[in-house]
Amino acid sequence: MKILFTFPGQGPQFPEMLHRLPATALSQSYLTRANAALGQDVLTLDSAVALRATREVQLCLLISGVVWAEHLRAAGVQPDFVSGLSIGAFPAAVICGALEFETAVKLVALRGELMQQAYPQGFGLSAIVGLRQLELELLLDQVNSPMMPVFLANINAENQLVIAGSDEAMHQVCVLAAENGAQKTRKLAVSVPSHCVLLDKPAAKLADAFNSVTLKRPTCGYLSGSSARVYWQPEKIADDLAFNMARRVNWFDAMVAAYQREVRLAVEMPPGSILTGLTQRVMTEGLALSLSQTAISELSTLAQRLERR
Structure with missing residues (x-):
């Protein structure tokens, strides 16, 4: 039995989402690191007004995804695979060890700005x-x-x-x-037309930024939400991250690929539970759960029980 961590794309964000992270030293350490990388207080990113902007939404989803996943890992639940939908690929890459957190913060800020500038309205x-x-x-x-x-x-x-x-x-x-x-x-x-040729040019600019970034071989499988392939090579993960804004998402095939690789427990990081419903359709003999709706202690107990089977 293998475990998959999933990370949502834009849509389920909500005001004050970073303020509702677990009140722990672990959460504070990541907020402090994000502040330093970004050069601003990230707790200003999650107001209702701020979340109208693509950059702010994507940064909130990155930080939230990493913090919640690290809390789950601290409770003893370790992923065999990670996968993210669109912006969710970035916290997935951090959690599997391919991308440094501070580097991800800077790249996501640029990603959001590029997407926002390309199509500001309409x-x-x-x-x-x-x-x-x-x-x-x-x-x-x-x-x-x-x-x-x-x-x-x-x-x-x-x-x-x-x-x-x-x-x-x-x-x-x-x-x-x-x-x-x-x-x-x-x-x-x-507010942007993601995952199609309309974002080819912003994706190419983000790819240029990746040329100065060094990724590492992941410690668990990085499952692309675009190609539905598992990548271990740092250069392929970098390509997937840079261009996924302009590539079609194929979450259905990605979850089929996970199921074929013996994933029987998929845990979606907050916010929301959209991916959980989609994943459960495929995982007919497994479980898909949302950390927004299930306590970390319950997931830890469940993972231990399933591993003993």
């Missing part, structure tokens, strides 16, 4: 539930154009998909999706 992501990939791609073909760009961005489950593009184009696709049997459409709390 673009984003929308979720569509109830259609399969081929069905949705036919609708995208009807709308997508240079003036109205829209693309398939995430394959979260076989019938849970996300599109990226201009607000107007996404609205048209959502209307068509509803007319063609979609159960639900919803614009997400993400």
Whole structure:
């Protein structure tokens, strides 16, 4: 039985999320390190106003993911694999030992700024539930154009998909999706068109920044949420981190890959539990749990019991 730590992308963030980290010396040490790396008080990043900005959201998700995962590890729960959706790949890379925390803070700040500057308004992501990939791609073909760009961005489950593009184009696709049997459409709390060619240029700039960064071989498997492959080579992890903003997310295949590698316990780091529901669909003979909804002590006991089986 193997254990997977998962880290969410943008969407489940909430005001004061860094203020609600465990009140421990471990949490404070990471906040202090983040302050030094960023050159500002990171506890100013999680106000309702601050979280309107992509940079602030991504930094909060990085810090939160690392701190919660380190608390879980301190309780004796060690991952065999880590995987993150979009920005979640960065705390995953820190926890598996491939990327230094301070370096991740600086890179994520740059990542958020690049994405924010590329599309300051009028673009984003929308979720569509109830259609399969081929069905949705036919609708995208009807709308997508240079003036109205829209693309398939995430394959979260076989019938849970996300599109990226201009607000107007996404609205048209959502209307068509509803007319063609979609159960639900919803614009997400993400202000940039992630995981498509619209972010090729920002991704290339982030890749340039990675040229001056040295990554290490991970101590556990780094499972890409884009390619659904497990990477051990530092250069492949760097490439995955730099370009994942412009590459389609394939969380469904990533979780299939984890299950095939004998993962039977997947734990999602706060905030939220979106990945938990998606992962449980695949892990038919295992458990997917959210640390937002399950105490660390309970997870530690459960992991020990499962390992003895």
